[in-house]
Amino acid sequence: MSIHNSNRIKLGTTHKWLSYLIWLIVAISGVIFTFRQDYQMLDPSDFSVNVLKIHGLFAAAALIVFGSLIGTHIHSAWQRKRNVVTGVLILSMFSIMSLSGYALYYSPEEWHETAKWTHIISGILTILVLPTHIAIGRFLQRRRIQLHRKH
Numbered sequence: 001m002s003i004h005n006s007n008r009i010k011l012g013t014t015h016k017w018l019s020y021l022i023w024l025i026v027a028i029s030g031v032i033f034t035f036r037q038d039y040q041m042l043d044p045s046d047f048s049v050n051v052l053k054i055h056g057l058f059a060a061a062a063l064i065v066f067g068s069l070i071g072t073h074i075h076s077a078w079q080r081k082r083n084v085v086t087g088v089l090i091l092s093m094f095s096i097m098s099l100s101g102y103a104l105y106y107s108p109e110e111w112h113e114t115a116k117w118t119h120i121i122s123g124i125l126t127i128l129v130l131p132t133h134i135a136i137g138r139f140l141q142r143r144r145i146q147l148h149r150k151h
Helices: 013-039 046-080 084-106 109-150
Strands: none
Touching (some): 013 046, 046 084
């Protein structure tokens, strides 16, 4: 997002692609770890541990990216009432993933199973909703441009 125009909803090119890359690495590493540990029920291995480390590192980076969107992208879109439904879903999913990820490490042991499945389900939903949010935003932007050109 351009620092010079904080009222824009559209992200700047570098901001957009860096966000996509970080979220893609978080999603892929989360899917790989979940598949190996919770679907295949494999014993933890060096590979799984390293995937989890990558997931944690890039999840922290995703929180920074998410924070960078709050005062600009989210604020502008909210004021203009654009793409609010999927935006609120993404905001909710990121909040749930953040809290459940924290709970996986720092909550009492009896909460871990609930935290794990909450984290997995919200992650899967985010993998589905985030591209939908982006596609809807692009579609609506193209439509606004076409309507503006007609008038």
